[in-house]
Each structure stands twice: as structure tokens, then as C-alpha cells.
Amino acid sequence: MADEYPTALGASSLHDITLLGQSLADDVMGSVGFGELAFWLATQRRPAPGETRVFEAVLAALADHGFTPTAIVTRLTYLGAPDSVQGALAAGLLGGGSRFLGVTEDCGRFIHDVLSHVDGPLPTDEPAWDALALETVRAQREARRFVPGLGHHVHKDGDPRTPRLFAIAEEEGLYGPHLSLFAAIGRVHPQVLGRSLPLNGAGVCGAALADLGLPLELLRGFALLARTAGLIGQLAEELRHPVANEIFLSVDLNNRSVPPDPYVPGGEG
Amino acid sequence: MADEYPTALGASSLHDITLLGQSLADDVMGSVGFGELAFWLATQRRPAPGETRVFEAVLAALADHGFTPTAIVTRLTYLGAPDSVQGALAAGLLGGGSRFLGVTEDCGRFIHDVLSHVDGPLPTDEPAWDALALETVRAQREARRFVPGLGHHVHKDGDPRTPRLFAIAEEEGLYGPHLSLFAAIGRVHPQVLGRSLPLNGAGVCGAALADLGLPLELLRGFALLARTAGLIGQLAEELRHPVANEIFLSVDLNNRSVPPDPYVPGGEG
Amino acid sequence: MADEYPTALGASSLHDITLLGQSLADDVMGSVGFGELAFWLATQRRPAPGETRVFEAVLAALADHGFTPTAIVTRLTYLGAPDSVQGALAAGLLGGGSRFLGVTEDCGRFIHDVLSHVDGPLPTDEPAWDALALETVRAQREARRFVPGLGHHVHKDGDPRTPRLFAIAEEEGLYGPHLSLFAAIGRVHPQVLGRSLPLNGAGVCGAALADLGLPLELLRGFALLARTAGLIGQLAEELRHPVANEIFLSVDLNNRSVPPDPYVPGGEG
Amino acid sequence: MADEYPTALGASSLHDITLLGQSLADDVMGSVGFGELAFWLATQRRPAPGETRVFEAVLAALADHGFTPTAIVTRLTYLGAPDSVQGALAAGLLGGGSRFLGVTEDCGRFIHDVLSHVDGPLPTDEPAWDALALETVRAQREARRFVPGLGHHVHKDGDPRTPRLFAIAEEEGLYGPHLSLFAAIGRVHPQVLGRSLPLNGAGVCGAALADLGLPLELLRGFALLARTAGLIGQLAEELRHPVANEIFLSVDLNNRSVPPDPYVPGGEG
Known part of the structure; x- marks a missing residue:
């Protein structure tokens, strides 16, 4: 068993506090933004300004979506x-699990997985990306699996976050293979699925985070970081204009007592 | 009962997503930093660049302190x-409750409370702040209560975050009454307590957040937001250089079985 | 620093597992009920059958109250x-904090506090309990504080759990000073408050747990244990007859977008 | 959208409180034990006394294992x-997730899955169960997957909980197909794996819960219910004989600051 627990994160002694090998007071406070710091903490490397901009655009996209289950x-x-x-x-x-905040992680992992199984070099032009995307969507359909990041229950004609994040990544020179394949899936999927679905914002965020080289195991974590800021906003609003008690009553007053329905194992779907 | 739940936070329709009354894609993504957005969500007003800088300096100060209970x-x-x-x-x-992350909130609330009980205008020069601070520290001592933000178990000669945050706030013209009183407490407390204690980083963060006009009820929430980024860093490090199992074993292997000690109500302190 | 962590709870070696000094397999499994075990774990003494019966009656009283915030x-x-x-x-x-599940703890602590400030021996007959109760309710009213355990928003004519728990405690010889004072409060409070309020179930549970000699700091913990069983019931029902998505939609579809309302410190209540 | 939320769990009106269609005060409090109630809540049917005994034996087996990660x-x-x-x-x-408390669920689900794929009637004697078990263990080995419930890092010669739970189930006439297959796996696996591993307590608990007809999706939930009682015991002990600060210090004082190790995607396992 080890006698020591190594870490490159926070450490302090009588006169000093370091974080990531920097002097916290002199080199971090006042000069490192919060999004930049979160990236740095997760990767132990300081992001370039363009990386920070894409990363913070993703966090903004995921911070708050109104009365979601997490907010309620x-x-x-x-x-x-x-x-x-x-x-x-x-x-x-x-509540930020597989169903609600999971799309970001699922999409990043899915695309990464496809890319890591490509033999030889990755595509370098749009037709080649389209060919890979076509193969990918077909394989998913044959396996009767969804393509993560495709479809949105509200933004049926297109999620406004998606083109915006593509554009920001392009501006910063960070439009990498994950975003390229995701965009190609957006172009070709109607050929396979017979209808046109929007590339959703959660999905494009996953692809962008993967192109930033962030750890795939933590993509959900970044969605949760964004949501923490959103939930503080929800609490702040609740403190001033409370609705929680009304939400509770709207459920409780509509309860209807029914007789017990004894559970029979295997008795249902 | 209300038929509707009003909110100024996220909202979406077929073609649009708004956040705080802005177009999320056009006006937030790519142009609003994450710290700035968190401030905006909590107050429903966009902070000025100097406010964002102080706010992000606070978040940096609180993000990670190594192997704290929360990280473990x-x-x-x-x-x-x-x-x-x-x-x-x-x-x-x-674990970010009253004891570990609570100092930020306690300190902000305490100073705010003192300021709100001042009759007439607040002090405008250092001697007047010192007089108020002296009265404040004396009252706490008489009531046998601690002054929040005073003292640190490691940085006994001074917490390096404290002068740095004072300086940043000064640079940005945001050195308001909460920081002023906190600084004065740092100057005068030895006269009352008979020894010199450092103003700690968590405390100065609370005073700075209060000077930014953030809701006092949520000061702990900002410490938690900072810590979320730190905990993602802890998880990222754990994924690559795991120590949790060793920590667990270091405890479990040192357990010592003792006979039950029957509880007697009122039998102890 | 200690080299060892003593515990009387679970311990295991190659061939044995002990719990509270007993052989888990031989002396606990199959012969100790779950409520009995929970009591034993919390106090490190095995409860008598009557104590277990009162304890389990409390757990039953608190397990589930339908579509409460915790269940939603x-x-x-x-x-x-x-x-x-x-x-x-x-x-x-x-969600089992100060407001919803806290009454049990508040009531147990409140009564315990009153009893521990009685000079001399505790009352032994009803008139003496009534006198103490009258003094107690008067003191609370003068301090403009509520009496914990008094009043219920639904059971305005009386909470059916209350007389039942008094009766069970009486049957088991466990109707001690906490229940005695609580009952007396129920009798005398109209003289002070000018109207008759029911003694609620959460409150009587707190008094009964205190009479059982359980640690006051953990009274909320027992309410949470009871609620864990209730929440498993809620999940089981949700799995078979889901309503969560409808609850979510009933809120989300009734959201109303309003302009941001910039926060002004001290600007409201 | 539904106008009402049906439930068979708790409901209350001015004079009555019902739970599972019973009068809470008259028919549940004082006559239904806590383990019995938890079973009833999860299945909406009242268990027979033998079912309650097996269920409570499982809860006892899982309640507390000393300084586990959850307790720490x-x-x-x-x-x-x-x-x-x-x-x-x-x-x-x-912390009661896939690794620590998950074995109970994994084992129950695994055995249930095997049984539900058997063509024709289930085995009725030991040789037939052994044949099915042999086939099962072989299939797992060929797929390079573990058999859930097999092996224990401490009780290498046998987990004392396992024979005890088999015996209790037998006494109560509740030794059904899940326990039968699990026992058979214990007998035959050395033929396939080349060494003898113990059937662990978490695994046998999963098999027993499945034989009780409890919902497989919630097997982990019952382990969590048991653990809630254990964690209250841990808190009670911590209140009287605190060790948490020493545990924290034992980690923090052994931290070793190392330089950042920049993350490279795909750079490791």
C-alpha cells in the first residue's frame, strides 16, 4: 500500500497555496477565468483562448433549459x-443521468468509438466524411440502435445551438474529426432513415468537447458543471418568486387513490 | 393556485431558445464566459467585466484545496x-455545509448584518472603519462567539488569497463596505483578542461576494459551483492515478473491533 | 493521530462476520427483525420487544405520505x-430537511429541552404535566415561536396517528415524560392560543422516539430511514405506472417566460 | 396529459390516512413490522411471515460491513x-452503485435471466440444476465474463452468510429456483474454472430476493434500505466516538504534490 497520495491539484503549506503547479494567488486568481480553470483542472493543461471559448460556449448551451426535471x-x-x-x-x-444530460456523453463517446475503429487515416474532405457517416448510420439502423444526438422533441426544424457551435469551433480552428463526423451524420442520415432529423444541441456539445480532447468519461461531468450554474439560477429565482409549493400542490391535489396492484414477477413488459 | 410558472431563465420554442431574455445561440454562446454567465443567472443582471473578474477570482480561490473531505x-x-x-x-x-464551505457564507452574512445595523451613513475612512470593527469584535467576544473569517489552521501567518483578493477588488473599483469592514477587523482584532489571527481566504471571498451584490442566501452556492469544477478535476485525476481504493484500505485495515457501548440519553456532553 | 479506528459495528475476518459484537450469520440473520436491528445499530443496545413495536409504529407513521416533495x-x-x-x-x-421531515426532530428536541430545564423531579400526574405544559406554551408564545408538533394543514380535527401512537406506547409501558408533556400540550394550548390545534403525527413520533431513549441528533435520521422504504415504494409504483413524465410536462408546459428581474441586494423582504 | 396521478401508497383526507389501502393508524401502526412494511410498499402485497423473515435476514446481511467506502x-x-x-x-x-452494492442486483438479474431462457420446465432435482449451472458457468467463461456472486476478497474459504441464508429460505419453504441455481453454481464452478470460489453473501441475497418475487429493477434499492440503517449506526457512533477528522487528516497529511500530467486523449488504457 502506498504511503502517500500524489496530486497535482490543490496543495498548501504555511505560506503558499498551489493549484496545478501554479501559485493560486499570484498566477490564477485574477488572471484565469472560471471556464478556463475548469478545463485546466480536468486536463491538467491550460487551454488556449480558442479552446476556452468553445468550452464556455458548450457550458452556456447546457446551463439551463427552464423547468427541466433537474430544475424542478x-x-x-x-x-x-x-x-x-x-x-x-x-x-x-x-437527475443528470443517462436520459437527460447523458446525450452529450453518449454522443461524444459514440463518435469517438466510430473514429477509433477507422482503418487508416481519417477522412479529409466532405465526401469522405459523408461516406463514413453513411456507413455509421446504416450500422446503427441495422443494429436497431439510435444515433445519439439526432432528433429533438421541440426543435424539430433544427436546434439553434447546433449551427452556432459549429461556427464557433470553425472560427477557433477547433472543428476536428468529431464535429466533422457529426456534421456529416446530419447531412446523410435522411438517405438511411427516410426522414430528416435535427442534430441536437446536447449532441453537438458532446462532439465539440471530444474535439477539445477532454476525457470522454467526464463529458457528463461538464454538463453537470454547466447545470450547477443553472441550478443556482433556479434557486435564486425560487427565493424571490417561489413556485415550488404550487408545483407540489398541483401534483398532490391531483392524486387519485387506487387500490394496491400486487406485483407479479415477469407479469409485465 | 397559479396556472403558470413564470421564469426568466431558459425557455424554448420551435425555432428559438432564450436564456435571461437573450438569444442563447446568438447572444450568449461564444460571447459570454462561464463565470459571467453564472453571475448573470444568479442575479438576472449581466455583470460588468470588473465584477466578472472579482467573481472568477473568488471561484478560483475556492475551487480545490487538495484532499479535503469533499474530494475524498x-x-x-x-x-x-x-x-x-x-x-x-x-x-x-x-460535504459543503456549515463547517467546510460555510465560512464564505457565514462571513458574508455576518458582515452584512453588522453593516445593516449601522445607524446613519457607513464609515468613509479607515479610522472610522476601525472603530466599527473594534465594536464588532468586542460584541462577538462578549457574546462568546467567533468572528467568521478569522484564523486558519494552516496559514497561521496569513492566507495568500486574502491580500490578492483585496488587491483585485481595489483594481476593479469593487472594494466596497463588506471588504472594508473585513479589512478593518483584520487590523483591530488583536487589540481585543490579544493575538493576531489571519483573515482567511474563505472569509474574504464571502466579503467580496457580498460587495458584488450577490444574494446572501446563495453565497454557499457559489462556493459549491467553484467546488464542482474542483471535484471534476479530482475525478479526472482519480481516473488516471487512482488512490481511492488505497484510502479505503488505509481505513478499513486499521479498524479495530470494540464491544458495543450502549447509548444512554444525556449520558455525554 | 490515532493509528486505529475503533468500531462496534460490522467487522469481518477470514471465517467470521460480526455486527454489534454478535455473529451476523448465527445470531442476527433470521432472528433479528429489521426495525429491531436499526434500533440496535443506532444505540448499540438491543431493544426489548415493546421498544421495537413502538419504534416500528413510528417508522410506519412516517414511511410514506403520497405525493410529497420527496416522492416527486x-x-x-x-x-x-x-x-x-x-x-x-x-x-x-x-428533501427531508428542516421543513418536511424536521418536525419529528424539532418536537423531540424541544420537549427534551423543556424537560431538561425542569428544576427538581418531573411531574407525576396529569395536573402537574398540564401546569408544565401551560408554562411551556406561554413561553413560546411570548417569544413568538411556534410549538413544534402543533397543527396540521390537512388533519385539522386531529391526526389519526397521534392517539394510536399514544395507545401503543401505553400498551408497551413506554409512555414516558416526552409523550406526557406532549399530551399535556395538546390539552392546555387552547387556553393560551385561543384555538384548538391537533397534535400532529410527526410531532408525536418525535416525542415517542425521545421516550425510547434514541439520540436526539438522529431523530431526523429515523424519519429518513422510514422514508427510504416509502421512496422504494414510490419507485416501484413509478416503474409500473409511471407519472413522472406527466408531472414534468405539467410544469414545463405551464412555464411562462418573463423578463429578467435584476436582483438588488436588500431590495426585498 | 392525465389530469390525475393515481397511487396506491399514502393518501390522506380530513379524518383518514391510508397506506396501501389500509388504515394507517388502525391496521398498520403497531401491527406491521418495518421489514414487512418495506416489502409491502415495494410489491403492494403483504408478505407472509416466512417471506418477511427471509427478507429481513437479507437486510441484516447487507446493513453494515464496517468501514466501507459508504460508511467513510x-x-x-x-x-x-x-x-x-x-x-x-x-x-x-x-456509493451504493455497480461496484459495492451492485452484486446483489447483478446476481439476482443474472440468475433470473438464465432461468427465463430455459426451454421447457425448470429442473426439479439437484443433478438437473447442476447441469444447468454447468452450462451457465461455461457460457460466462467463454464470453470472458464473471459469474456474479462468486468470490470474496476476505472470506476466501466461504462467506458465513451464504449457508445461513440458504438454511433460512429452506426453513420457510422459500428456497426457489434462483437459490437452487445459485447453489448449483457453487457446486459445479470448480469443474469449469479450475478452482473453488465462495458464493458470496451479496450474491445469495440477490438470489433470495429474486425468489421472493421482488422487482429485479429494485434489488439494489433493498441493499440501499439495509444500508440506510447501517449508515445511521455509523453516524451514531461517529457522534460519540468521532474518527472522521482523523481519517481526513490521515489522507491530507500524506498528500504529495506532483507536477501536472497533461491529459492526452487516448493516451492511456
Whole structure:
């Protein structure tokens, strides 16, 4: 067993505090933005300004989507436990799992997986990306699996975040293979699926984060970081214009008592 | 009961997504930094660049302090439940309560409370701030209560974050009454307490956040936002250089079985 | 620093597992009920059968109250993160704070505090309890504080759990000073408050737990244990007859976008 | 969208509280044990006494295993946030994921899956169960997958909980197909794997819960319910004989600052 626990993150001694090998007070506070710092903490390398801009655009895209389950949960938890801001935020984040915030991670991982199975060099022009995308969508369809990042229940004609993030990445020279394949999937999927679906914002965020070289295992973590800021916004609004009690009552007053329905194993879907 | 739930945060329709009344894609993504956005979400007003700089300096000061209980908790939770990044982050945040991350909130609230009980105008020069600080420290001592933000178990000669944050706030013209009183407490407390204690970083962060006009009820929330970035850094490091299992074993292998000690109500302190 | 961490709880070696000094397999499994075990774990002493019966009656009283915020939160969290049952349960428990599940703890602590400030021996007959109760309710009213455990927003004519728990405690010879004072408060408070309020179920549970000699710091913990069973019931029902998505939509579809309302410190209540 | 949310769980009106269609006060409090109630809540059917005994034996087996990551997490979280018992318990539960408490669920699901793919009637004697077990273990080995429930890092010669739970199930007439196949796996696996591994306690608990007809999706939930009681025991002990600060210091004092190690995507395993 090790006698010591190594870390490159925060460390302190009588007179100094370091973070990532820097003097926290002299070299980080006042000169490193928060998005930049989050990137740096996750990768242990300082991002270039363009990387920070793409990263912060992703965080903005994911920060808050109104009355999502996570937002409702944070507000209801605060209603029951106003003594614990940390509990209200933590409860909200716990809804950031496979279904709601998972698309970002799923999409980044999926595209990365496809790219890592390409024999030889990656495509260098649009027709070649389209060919790879066509093969990819066909394989998913044959396996009866969805293509992550495709489709949106509200923005059926196109998610406004998607072209914007492509454009920002292009401006910063960070339009890499993940975004390239994702864009190609957007162009070719109607040939296979017979209808046109939008590339959604959560998906393009996953592709952009993967192009930034961030760890795939933590893509969901960045969505959660963005959402933490959003949930603080939700709490701040709840403090001033509370709705949680009304939400609770709207459910409770519409409850309908029914007889128990004894569970039979294997008895349903 | 209301039929509608009003919100100024995220909203979306077929073609648009707005956040805080802005077009998310056109006016936020690519042009609003993450710290700036977090401030905006919490206050529903866009901070000036100087406000953002002070705010992000606070977030940097609080993001990660190495192997704190919150960091250990996130790593151990990931060890048990690697399927749930959200669970590991949420568990870490739950340790951000009254004792560890609470100083920021306590200090901001305490100073705000003192200021709001001042009759007449606030002090405008150092001697007047010192007089108010002296009165404040005396009152706390008489009530046998600590002054929040005073003292640090490691940085006994001074917390390097403190002068740096004072300086940044000064540079940005945001050295307001909360920081002024906090600084004065640092100058005068030895007269009352008989020894010199450092103004700690968590405390100065609370005073700076209060001077930024952020909601006092959420000061702890900003510490938690900073810590979310730090915990993602901890998880990223754990993924590559794991120590959680060794930490677990270092505890488990040193357990010592003792006989039950039946609880007697009122039997102890 | 200690070299060892003592514990009377679970311990294991190559051939044995002990819990509370017992052989887990031989002396606990199959012969100790779950409520009994929970009591034993919390106090490190085995409860008598009557104590277990009162304790389990309390747990039953607190297990589930339908579509409470905690239940809604568990269902919504599962909707977002069906991969993490632990996250859905944890999120629900986080709403068990000062407002919703806190009455049990508040009431137990309040009564304990009154009893511990009585000079001389405690009352032994009803008139003496009534006198103490009258003094207690008067003191609270003068301090403009509520009496914990008094009043219920639904059961305005009386909470059916209350007389039942008094009766069970009486049957088991466990109707001690906490329940005695609580009952007396129920009798005398109209003289002070000018109207008759029911003694609520959460409050009587707190008094009963205190009479059982359980640690006051953990009274909320027992409410949370009860609620864990209830939340598993909620999840089980959600799996078979889901309503979380409808609850989410009922909120989201009734959102109304309003302009940002910039926060002004001290600008409101 | 539905106008109503049906539930068979808790409901209340001015004079009544029902739970699972029963009068909570008259028919549940004082007559239904806590383990029995938890079973009832999860299945909406009242268990027979033998079912309750097996169920409570499982809960006892899983309640506490000493200084596990979940226990350490609960203690450390309480250290940082002593204001929030709910946060300390929730944080501990969040470590109950795929690795630590997941074996119970994995084992129950795995065996259920094998049984549901058997053509024709299930085996009725030991040789037939052994044949099915042999086929099962071989298939897992060929697929290079572990057999859930096999092996224990401490109890290498046998987990004492396993024979005890088999015996209790047998006594109650609840030794069904899941336990039968699990026992057979214990007998035959050395023929395939070339060495003898113990059937572990977490695994046998999963098989027993499946034989009780409990929902497979919630097997982890029952492990979490058991653990909630254990974590309350951990908190109770921590309150009286604290070790969390020493655990924290034992880690923090052994930190070793190392230079940042910039992340390179795909650069490691």
C-alpha cells in the first residue's frame, strides 16, 4: 500500500497555496477565468483562448433549459430542506443521468468509438466524411440502435445551438474529426432513415468537447458543471418568486387513490 | 393556485431558445464566459467585466484545496459507483455545509448584518472603519462567539488569497463596505483578542461576494459551483492515478473491533 | 493521530462476520427483525420487544405520505437518471430537511429541552404535566415561536396517528415524560392560543422516539430511514405506472417566460 | 396529459390516512413490522411471515460491513456538514452503485435471466440444476465474463452468510429456483474454472430476493434500505466516538504534490 497520495491539484503549506503547479494567488486568481480553470483542472493543461471559448460556449448551451426535471427537483428539495443549499443542488444534479444530460456523453463517446475503429487515416474532405457517416448510420439502423444526438422533441426544424457551435469551433480552428463526423451524420442520415432529423444541441456539445480532447468519461461531468450554474439560477429565482409549493400542490391535489396492484414477477413488459 | 410558472431563465420554442431574455445561440454562446454567465443567472443582471473578474477570482480561490473531505468523498463514491459521475459529484458537494464551505457564507452574512445595523451613513475612512470593527469584535467576544473569517489552521501567518483578493477588488473599483469592514477587523482584532489571527481566504471571498451584490442566501452556492469544477478535476485525476481504493484500505485495515457501548440519553456532553 | 479506528459495528475476518459484537450469520440473520436491528445499530443496545413495536409504529407513521416533495423528487430523478436507483433515493432523502421531515426532530428536541430545564423531579400526574405544559406554551408564545408538533394543514380535527401512537406506547409501558408533556400540550394550548390545534403525527413520533431513549441528533435520521422504504415504494409504483413524465410536462408546459428581474441586494423582504 | 396521478401508497383526507389501502393508524401502526412494511410498499402485497423473515435476514446481511467506502463517506460528509443529517446519509448511499452494492442486483438479474431462457420446465432435482449451472458457468467463461456472486476478497474459504441464508429460505419453504441455481453454481464452478470460489453473501441475497418475487429493477434499492440503517449506526457512533477528522487528516497529511500530467486523449488504457 502506498504511503502517500500524489496530486497535482490543490496543495498548501504555511505560506503558499498551489493549484496545478501554479501559485493560486499570484498566477490564477485574477488572471484565469472560471471556464478556463475548469478545463485546466480536468486536463491538467491550460487551454488556449480558442479552446476556452468553445468550452464556455458548450457550458452556456447546457446551463439551463427552464423547468427541466433537474430544475424542478432543486426547487422542491429546497422547499423541504431550506437549511441545505448543498442538498438542493446535489439533488438536482442527480437527475443528470443517462436520459437527460447523458446525450452529450453518449454522443461524444459514440463518435469517438466510430473514429477509433477507422482503418487508416481519417477522412479529409466532405465526401469522405459523408461516406463514413453513411456507413455509421446504416450500422446503427441495422443494429436497431439510435444515433445519439439526432432528433429533438421541440426543435424539430433544427436546434439553434447546433449551427452556432459549429461556427464557433470553425472560427477557433477547433472543428476536428468529431464535429466533422457529426456534421456529416446530419447531412446523410435522411438517405438511411427516410426522414430528416435535427442534430441536437446536447449532441453537438458532446462532439465539440471530444474535439477539445477532454476525457470522454467526464463529458457528463461538464454538463453537470454547466447545470450547477443553472441550478443556482433556479434557486435564486425560487427565493424571490417561489413556485415550488404550487408545483407540489398541483401534483398532490391531483392524486387519485387506487387500490394496491400486487406485483407479479415477469407479469409485465 | 397559479396556472403558470413564470421564469426568466431558459425557455424554448420551435425555432428559438432564450436564456435571461437573450438569444442563447446568438447572444450568449461564444460571447459570454462561464463565470459571467453564472453571475448573470444568479442575479438576472449581466455583470460588468470588473465584477466578472472579482467573481472568477473568488471561484478560483475556492475551487480545490487538495484532499479535503469533499474530494475524498467524491473519489470514494466513484470507487463504489463508477456508473454514476453525477452521484460522485453530488456526494462531494454534500460535504459543503456549515463547517467546510460555510465560512464564505457565514462571513458574508455576518458582515452584512453588522453593516445593516449601522445607524446613519457607513464609515468613509479607515479610522472610522476601525472603530466599527473594534465594536464588532468586542460584541462577538462578549457574546462568546467567533468572528467568521478569522484564523486558519494552516496559514497561521496569513492566507495568500486574502491580500490578492483585496488587491483585485481595489483594481476593479469593487472594494466596497463588506471588504472594508473585513479589512478593518483584520487590523483591530488583536487589540481585543490579544493575538493576531489571519483573515482567511474563505472569509474574504464571502466579503467580496457580498460587495458584488450577490444574494446572501446563495453565497454557499457559489462556493459549491467553484467546488464542482474542483471535484471534476479530482475525478479526472482519480481516473488516471487512482488512490481511492488505497484510502479505503488505509481505513478499513486499521479498524479495530470494540464491544458495543450502549447509548444512554444525556449520558455525554 | 490515532493509528486505529475503533468500531462496534460490522467487522469481518477470514471465517467470521460480526455486527454489534454478535455473529451476523448465527445470531442476527433470521432472528433479528429489521426495525429491531436499526434500533440496535443506532444505540448499540438491543431493544426489548415493546421498544421495537413502538419504534416500528413510528417508522410506519412516517414511511410514506403520497405525493410529497420527496416522492416527486425521487420519481423525477429516476426519469432523468434511470441508471442510478441510488441517485433517485438519495435525491428524495435530500428533501427531508428542516421543513418536511424536521418536525419529528424539532418536537423531540424541544420537549427534551423543556424537560431538561425542569428544576427538581418531573411531574407525576396529569395536573402537574398540564401546569408544565401551560408554562411551556406561554413561553413560546411570548417569544413568538411556534410549538413544534402543533397543527396540521390537512388533519385539522386531529391526526389519526397521534392517539394510536399514544395507545401503543401505553400498551408497551413506554409512555414516558416526552409523550406526557406532549399530551399535556395538546390539552392546555387552547387556553393560551385561543384555538384548538391537533397534535400532529410527526410531532408525536418525535416525542415517542425521545421516550425510547434514541439520540436526539438522529431523530431526523429515523424519519429518513422510514422514508427510504416509502421512496422504494414510490419507485416501484413509478416503474409500473409511471407519472413522472406527466408531472414534468405539467410544469414545463405551464412555464411562462418573463423578463429578467435584476436582483438588488436588500431590495426585498 | 392525465389530469390525475393515481397511487396506491399514502393518501390522506380530513379524518383518514391510508397506506396501501389500509388504515394507517388502525391496521398498520403497531401491527406491521418495518421489514414487512418495506416489502409491502415495494410489491403492494403483504408478505407472509416466512417471506418477511427471509427478507429481513437479507437486510441484516447487507446493513453494515464496517468501514466501507459508504460508511467513510457518510462520516466525512457529516464532518463537513453537521447541519444536514440527510446529506450525510444521501452521500453514503450514492456509493451504493455497480461496484459495492451492485452484486446483489447483478446476481439476482443474472440468475433470473438464465432461468427465463430455459426451454421447457425448470429442473426439479439437484443433478438437473447442476447441469444447468454447468452450462451457465461455461457460457460466462467463454464470453470472458464473471459469474456474479462468486468470490470474496476476505472470506476466501466461504462467506458465513451464504449457508445461513440458504438454511433460512429452506426453513420457510422459500428456497426457489434462483437459490437452487445459485447453489448449483457453487457446486459445479470448480469443474469449469479450475478452482473453488465462495458464493458470496451479496450474491445469495440477490438470489433470495429474486425468489421472493421482488422487482429485479429494485434489488439494489433493498441493499440501499439495509444500508440506510447501517449508515445511521455509523453516524451514531461517529457522534460519540468521532474518527472522521482523523481519517481526513490521515489522507491530507500524506498528500504529495506532483507536477501536472497533461491529459492526452487516448493516451492511456
